Amino acid sequence: MHRRTPSSRSVSSSSQPLLPLPSSHDSAHHAHRAPAPRSNPRRTRQLALVVVIALATLVLLARRSAPRDGTSSSRESDTPTTTSNRLSLTRLPSRIKDTASLLLSLRPFSSSSPSLPPPTAPILLAPLARPTEISYAEPWVYEADPATLPPCERILLFTFMPWWGFASEYILYARAAAAAKKLNYTFLEDDRNWNYGRLSNYFLPRTLSCVPPSDWSNPALAIPLSPSSASSSPPHARLKYSRLNLGDIDDWTRETYLSSPGTQADLLALQESDRAHRVQGDRWILGEGETLPEAFAEVFGDQSEWVRENWRVAGAVREGVESVRRAVGLDAPRWLADEEGEGEGRGPVVAVHVRLGDKASEYEHDAEEMGITNSFGNLTVYIEAAHDAYRRLIPSPYPAFTSSSSSDPDTDASARFSPYAPPTLLLITAEPSIPSRLREEVRLADPWRVVQTPGVESQDEGGGAAEERLRKEGGGAGGRPKAYAAAAAAAGTDKMVKIVSPPSRRSLDSGYTQQSFNALPLLSRIAHTQAFVRDLTLLARSGEEEGVDAAVVSGASNVGRLAMLIAGREAVMGPRDEQTGRPLGGRIRSVDAHFYPTAYSSAVYTKVEDVEDLENKAFVPEEQHQKEVEAQAKAQGRRRRGRGRGRRGK
Structure with missing residues (x-):
């Protein structure tokens, strides 16, 4: 591959290095210095930059030592009200021309306290075109003429439910598929x-290599997947799994993957570690290397293998991925550390996914389970993890995310970026308040070029009859695990940041909740989901494939755990310590909950009964609601006709 020729010009203000901020809990490396410019005679500017970074570090340390309740300072900021700059996909520059404008600096001291200048507003990419067609095609095709294929001997049926979240349902889908593969079922x-x-x-x-029976989709003909049904002899011809028998596959997972003496020892150590953090209250963020515990490596590998084989996005989603890649600059060559002068190409891109909305109860449960003290909605930990990732992407004592895979640094994923290459923070969120909060609350995001992925082209997305039904029913949530519902009313009141969303006439403009999504027309739901799948692909895939260089997620969110499965075991665990053999963490990291292979985090230790939650009834889409109404009307008609025949027979 052709090597880029380093520029012979002196380093200008457009190529000042952005230095990583050390973690306060990693004191062994606090003395680390980022590399100095190799050809910069302007020592005064260099000294000023070091002072700026030192001040930024002090601010970060002050934030970490303060109570982590996620609340903003009481001092009013004089920042402008505009929260983002909207650019078309063709106008976004590949790198910032004036890097110095993105660095923190202090105004003159006032009589009270120093104040920070208005941060750079996040760049919000213009929405892509909405889809105009709906596909009703089957999710599988025959690998050959079905007349030449044998009948399927045994099948395992997964039935999608019509009300829960995408990632929640897809994870159950992947778990059922991985179980079918392990049990040798179609x-x-x-x-x-x-x-x-x-x-x-x-x-x-x-692709299918056999022909299923004509009534394959009838769940009444199948036995629920469970430890006993999976081990029956002879095997059952048909097994089934869906959210209706949620806990059965958890039982099978514990028995199949988590029952060996070695794994039980790892589980006990994990449980004791989480309990110790819970008692001591010293864990506000999950450490690097803790995202995927060793006890779950095998089951994670099986689930991830199936997801990675089948996460092959359709043409419409692929076009969106390529458009965002070009806009962000991911298609440009990397500006590597061995290139002098101003260099060429892009800097590191770290994606951050923030999911708030109706996920507070799930976060509170997992945070309590794992001893996480950070508040739901506090963004500081996301930026902290982004800085941790950045220092592993440039020359530093910290380990690379992967080992060297190529002698050519242009294609070697472990090659470090130049410290002069401006980094980008790719923000992925459906919450409208996040860009402004990121600017106003987490001031140390300023060294990054913050770019938010494009949303869906604005239209009046009112759901009509569904929206009216949502108002009448009081907005049943349908997005909270039923086993958590009993304690949801009292849980987390001391660990939540109240998010005030602006009113809107379009259902998702004020933030994502499952019931507001389900109230949308089907085409709008598909448009939003294609954008979501596009963003998740960018976040989880590696830079050499199609995505970012590192990613920060919440493991308490199904989206975060699905991103881990898409990324794969090496991307989550990373390299191992040469002395201890423990994982050092990969390019995708959770800030709160570690991965768990069950529906509930506590189900890895013991059986969790899935209880009916009448206060949290599901809100189904309008077309499904109409089917239910029609089915109820037909059933009532049959009952009336039956009663009429009974009276005539007397």
Whole structure:
């Protein structure tokens, strides 16, 4: 591959290095210095930059030592009200021309306290075009003429439910598929009533090498997947799994993957470690290397293998991925550390996914389980993790995310970026308040070029009859695990940051909740989901494939755990310490909950009963609601006719 020729010009203000900020809990490396410019005679500017970074570090340390309640300072900021700059995909520069404008600096001291200048507003990419068609194609095709294929001997059916979140349902889907593969069953999915539409709107079809029976989608003909049904002899011809028998696959997972003496010892150590952090209250962020515990490595590997094989996005989603990659600059060559002068190409890109909305109860449960003290909605830990990732992407004593895979640094994923290459923080969120909060609350995000992925092209997305039904029913959540519901009313009141969302006439403009999503028309739901799958692909895939260089997620969110499965085991665990053999953490990291392979985090230790939650009734999409109304009307008609025949027979 052709090597880029380093520029012979002196380093200008457009190539000042952005230095990593050390973690306060990693005191062994506090003395680390970022590399100095190799050809910069302007020592005064260099000294000023060091002072600026030192002040930024002090501010970060002050934030970490303060109570982590996620609240903003009481001092009013004089920042402008505009929260973002909207650029078309063709106008976004590949790198910032004036890096110094992104660095923190202090105004003259006032009589009270120093104040920070208005931060650079996040760049919000212009929305992409909405889809105009809905696919109703099956999620699988035959690998050959079905007349030449044998009948399927055994099938495992997964039925998609019409009300829960995408990542929540997809993880159950992947778990069932991985179980089918391990048990040597042909896996079939029925996605006809899914609230997100058919899988073919987002993914390429799978291939089948056998022909299922004509009534394959009838769940009444199958036995629920459980430890006993999975081990029966002879094997059952048909097994099934869905959210309706949620805990059964948890029981099977514990028995199949987590029951060996070695794994039980790892589980006990994990439980004791989480309990110790909970008692001591010293864990505000999950450490690097803790995202995927060793006890879950095998089951994670099986689930991730299936997800990675089948996460092949459809054409419409692929076009969106490529458009955002070009806009952010991910398609440009990397500006590597061995290039002198101003260099060429892009800097490191770290994606951050923030999910708030209706996920507070799940976060509170997992945070309590794992001893996380950070408040739900506090963004500081996300920026802290982004800085931790950045220092591993430039020359530093910290380990690279991967080992060297190529002698050519242009294609070697472990090659470090130049410290002069401006980094980008790719923000992925459906919460409208996050860009302004990132600017106003987390001031140390300023060294980054913050770019938010494009949303869906604005339209009046009112759900009509569904929206009216949502108001009448009081907005049943349908997005909270039923086993958490009993304690949800009292949980987390001391660990939540109240998010005030602006009113809007379009359902998702004021933030994402499952019931507001389900109230949208089907085409709008598909449009939003294609954007979501696009962003998740960018976040989870590595830079050499199609995505970012590192990613920060919440493991308490199903989205975060799905991103881990898409990324793969090496991307989550990373290299290992040469002395201890423990994982050092990969390019995708959770800030709160570690991965767990069950529906509930506590289900890895013991059985969790899935209880009915009448206060948290699901809000289904309008087309599904109409089907239910029609089915109820038909059933009532049959009962009336039956009563009429009974009276006539007397």
